[in-house]
Amino acid sequence: MTLPFPSRRAPAFADVPDEKWNDWRWQLSHRLNSLEDIEKVIPLTESERKALGSSGLFRVDVTPYFISLIDPDDPDDPVRKQIIPTDREMAAFTAMMEDSLAEDRHSPVPGLVHRYPDRVLMLVTTQCASYCRYCTRARIVGDPAATFKRDEFDMQIDYLKRTPQVRDVLLSGGDPLVLAPKVLEELLTRLREIPHIEIVRIGSRVPVFMPMRVTDELCETLQRFHPLWLNIHVNHPNEITAELAEAADKLTRVGIPLGNQSVLLAGVNDNVHIQRKLVQDLVRIRVRPYYLYQCDLVEGAGHFRTPVAKGIEIMEGLRGHTSGFAVPQYIVDAPGGGGKIPVAPNYLLTMSDHKVVLRNYEGYITTYEEPTDYTPAMAAKYKGLKRPEPGQEGLTALLDGEKMFIKSEGFDEIHDRHGIQHRLKDESKWKPLGIGPGEEQEKE
Ligand code: SF4
Structure with missing residues (x-):
């Protein structure tokens, strides 16, 4: 089946022989990065000229193939905005970071x-x-x-x-x-x-x-x-x-x-x-x-x-x-x-014992009747259980019954109120029965 997607080449590259145009090494070595080069392909806005004329911005380079996808007459072209800098890049904003993902x-x-x-x-x-x-x-x-x-x-x-x-x-x-x-x-x-x-x-x-x-x-x-x-x-x-x-x-x-x-x-x-x-x-x-x-x-x-x-x-x-x-x-x-x-829209509206109320993409609201005879013990068993590293189990550890709570750092110290160990403070009071690895998991 022939797909209806276009193939474009900016007029500035009309004379490039196909053999070169289709060679990735030619594309890499003919990337555009200066105001003068880019302006030969698309007329620049004042904001773009300012950015391209200043130093210290993130590197600019664009292949002749990709710049050809820009409509030169549209200053708001969506491809253009992704690769041609504007002076808006120089604006700081709250929470801006150098390495925001802490990689x-x-x-x-x-x-x-x-x-x-x-x-x-x-x-x-x-x-x-x-x-x-x-x-x-x-x-x-x-x-x-x-x-x-x-x-x-x-x-x-x-x-x-x-x-x-x-x-x-x-x-x-x-x-x-x-x-x-x-x-x-x-x-x-x-x-x-x-x-x-x-x-x-x-x-x-x-x-x-x-x-x-x-x-x-x-x-x-x-x-x-x-x-x-x-x-x-x-x-x-x-x-x-x-x-x-x-x-x-x-x-x-x-x-x-x-x-x-x-x-x-x-x-x-x-x-x-x-x-x-x-x-x-x-x-x-x-x-x-x-x-x-x-x-x-x-x-x-x-x-x-x-x-x-x-x-x-x-x-x-x-x-x-x-x-x-x-x-x-x-x-x-x-x-x-x-x-x-x-992050997603919410499709589960509410729930009660054995019934959930859901909505679909059209706004249709329905209920799903849950079984009344299902117990956790009926869940399929998995041999060769592998656990994530300690500290990375997250909420799964709560659902698995590994833990009963997750505490923020310093939680115990704050709530201890710097008090003394006394006869009413017995650690065993906060160790619930049935929490922790089961027999099967202990064996691994
Ligand atoms: S988003 Fe990806 S392709 Fe684009 S500049 Fe960063 S690393 Fe390169």
Whole structure:
């Protein structure tokens, strides 16, 4: 089936032979980054000129392919806003941070972020094919001097070898697909030599900025490292072109499941109709919408932020209104390093003993009668129970009966009131019967 996505090339590149245009190395080496170069392709606004003429802003670079997707006559073009800086980047805002997700604090070795129990984020480069104005990692991304070196890769691999609870490694950066092919292949080979690494994921915007990088050769290489998953990053339907569709087709044909992570951006995609078109177009090219992120509290990105209510409104307009697998999860990545927090409209209205009251996407209200004869003991048993690391069980530990409460730091000291140990203070009073690992779990 022929897909109806356009292929565009700005008039400024009309004379470039197809052979060069379709060569990713040509695209990389002809990126635009100066006011003069960019102005040859799109007329700039005063605000853009000011930003491009000042120093100290996050790096600017854009491939000829991606800048061609901009409508030069529209100063509010959604692709333009993502990659051409404006003077609004210079405005500070409350809660702005350099490393809002506290990734560096969660790095046991440089470039490896171990935030969750069984998976890690491995930053393998600081370079990208083009640079997004709202980049969460603007603190290191774009700076060639900050990129990771061989001895740091060695430290990352060494940490992974001695950390058996890690079963999932996400390669990111920067963009792993701008690495020299040999370096990428070597990294994947070294990861695959670690027996407990079950899956490898790559987060890349290269198929969007430079789809010609997805060559048969690259697909051939990647498929040798299965199970391998790949998430791309598309924010607006205008980024879905014939070239991206072809790249996605090649990747899916070699068995790589594709997902999409987008960021909710004011003036770019903060509209339910745009988001619905985006997710529907993505599934047409066999890319499953995975996450819709709330914009992080990152320096330079204040003007892209929306209230969280906008995200909820968008999710309300997706769930039920289009195919379930086209609906991403809306995520607030917790400032300070708390990890991803899913946020959604509320569909459970209330509940009583054995009855829940729910509403659907149309506002239809219904009840679900729950069983009266179900007991926890009837739940399926799972042999080989694996527990997360202590401290990472969260509310699951309460539901599992591992714990009866979670206390904030210093809770006991505050409520002790600095009193003395006396005859009425017997610790056993607060140790409930039946809490703690069961017999089956103790054996492990
Ligand atoms: S592609 Fe990703 S890492 Fe690179 S600038 Fe954009 S958001 Fe940042």
